[in-house]
Amino acid sequence: MSEEDLRLAVIIGSVREGRSGPAVASWFVGEAEAFGLFEVDVVDLAEVELPLSLTQRPAPEPAVVLADVGGRLESADAFVVITPEYNHSFTAPLKNLIDWHRSPWHAKPVGFVSYGGLSGGLRAVEQLRQVFAELHATTVRDTVSFHNVWEQLGEDGRLRTTDAAIPAKVMLEKLAWWATALKDARALRPYSA
Template sequence: MSEELRLTVIIGSAREGRSGPAVARWFVDEARAFGLFDVDVLDLADVELPLSMTQHPAPQDAQVLADVAGRLTSADAFVVITPEYNHSFTAPLKNLIDWHRTQWQAKPVAFVSYGGLSGGLRAVEQLRQVFAELHAATIRDTVSFHAVWEQFGPDGNLRTSDAATPAKVMLEKLIWWAAALKDARALRPYSA
């Protein structure tokens, strides 16, 4: 592959005390070590998207929306780092998705989830339905951290290397889909 593909990693939680940044740091290190992606991290705790979906957002909201839209548009692939709250994904993540419809189209989306017993997998299953509606292609292989508080130490570092293999498998599938869909979009622009 002659050029790196752009991967946007989205930290889907904005809750105080969240595990998302530690999970994201680990994953971003894995993705960069993989060597085939230029990685951009979009942390929803740092982005103040408007909650009210109006036709004409206030100027400061319009600028935030345009900045985020640009980052999503330039991505060839996405990885969503998601916790599971009440058997679902987070409100900030849903807000991001709903504000941006076309940026996901004909692009692959993979998931790294975390939580308690389910490891965030119920959130992932719901996200698959949402992204299907937006004409995105979700990657079957995922990485999930069950009892996330036991997987990462107080320093935020992963305690074992057990997740490295699933991450590599997921990244291999993601790079294939990202390259194939980028070529397809260049050959024939996607229309939903």
């Protein structure tokens, strides 16, 4: 990786037991690394303890985790959210992460890889676009979605697909363009929300 490489935080938005998120994320990280323009950092929400409210005082250990995740998000130039669709929406842990860390999203691009049943998680993505707009982030139009994801998982638990490689490349191209443009703009003139 060169100094010019962009930092991409890939966020796994599900914490449920038996979730498909790690398989989807593993596939996507392989695509992002093969793309070659991003240094990839995976943030798995199953490994992050966040308080449920601003009034809840986290124990010292989760506070360290909270600061660590905040630093990782802050250093990212772009984000990809790996999101399932639960009840026509995205997950509570994902919303909690977004709400606890307000400034890291400012003037940065966000892409989505979604999965679920017939809709492939696209209803969750549409709601996330509204949330990220409020946080002064730029969401890219192109997404990757896996419809009936459980049918695309092999016996080894890995995602077996080649159909999504082209949409992933298109999304990564858009993310790289926006990440570079916004990184240059932030360096020239710091962003104020």
